Amino acid sequence: MIRPIRRNAPRPAALCVLVAALAVSLMLTGCGGGGAQASPGRTSAVPSAQGGAPSSLPEVSLKEARQKSQEAAQELARELAQEVAQEVAQKLPQQLPGLGPETLAEVPAGTRQVVVVTGRDKDSSLSTVVLYERTEAGWKAGASWSAHNARDGWSDHHMAGDLRSPIGVFGLTDAGGLLADPGSRLPYDRSGAFTVSGTGFEGESLAGSFDYVVAINYNRTPGTSPLDWTRPLGTGRGGGIWIHVDHGGPTHGCVSLRKDRMRELLRALDPALHPVVVMGDADSLSR
Structure with a gap:
């Protein structure tokens, strides 16, 4: 039977979900985790570094944020699946156990x-x-x-x-x-x-x-x-x-x-x- 894979830094499936969820959260709310959302299609006033007139930055829409977070989660899942498959392959015996x-x-x-x-x-x-x-x-x-x-x-x-x-x-x-x-x-x-x-x-x-x-x-x-x-x-x-x-x-x-x-x-x-x-x-x- 295939024994469970033990690594110094395990990355179980639950971690994938957590990372993906974190990515969505950061993209939707920012690192502060809160703040009001502006209406789609409008701009947000951001104070300039010199304290002068605010500059205008295009706001990322909710739809774009969701799409980017999904793409990031899918890419992470692909990387983890490939990594696990490689480690499982390394654990399978190349010769039949017990046979000389x-x-x-x-x-x-x-x-x-x-x-x-x-x-x-x-x-x-x-x-x-x-x-x-x-x-x-x-x-x-x-x-x-x-x-x-x-x-x-x-x-x-x-x-x-x-x-x-x-x-x-x-x-x-x-x-x-x-x-x-x-x-x-x-x-x-x-x-x-x-x-x-x-x-x-x-x-x-x-x-x-x-x-x-x-x-x-x-x-x-x-x-x-x-x-x-x-x-x-x-x-x-x-x-x-x-x-x-x-x-x-x-x-x-x-x-x-x-x-x-x-x-x-x-x-x-x-x-x-x-x-x-x-x-x-x-x-x-x-x-």
């Missing part, structure tokens, strides 16, 4: 959306998910969501049945689920085959876990339904690794989020931004 050079090197240059899944440690089933989007100024972070991963943690050489989630950078190209498409921009395959039953490792019901899924392109063919069981690396290397609805406990190898978070993720992922997931325990990702 080895991990960053695996993120494709054309990728502008990254789902970072950070495991608590190598053997933990608890993790955090943040969706980042690349802007001209740097990477902008979305909300931070709690998640589950595989029961025994993480592996940089995932094998079928090892109860660990694979570490790495993988594309996100396909989605699906038991329920109707909630507004996904990824191709969405709705199918009754996403039905699941039984209980998880902690006795929790698995029903509804595949209501929404996003396929992680680990050992699968991109551009196909998440239900496609083609395994380019062979069946021994596992597969069927998804981001799916959380059932309240560890997974066999997937990453799971609350159902409302899954809907948000499905609506946010944009194939035009070439999204990927970067996943692993914090120590591994920091390399």
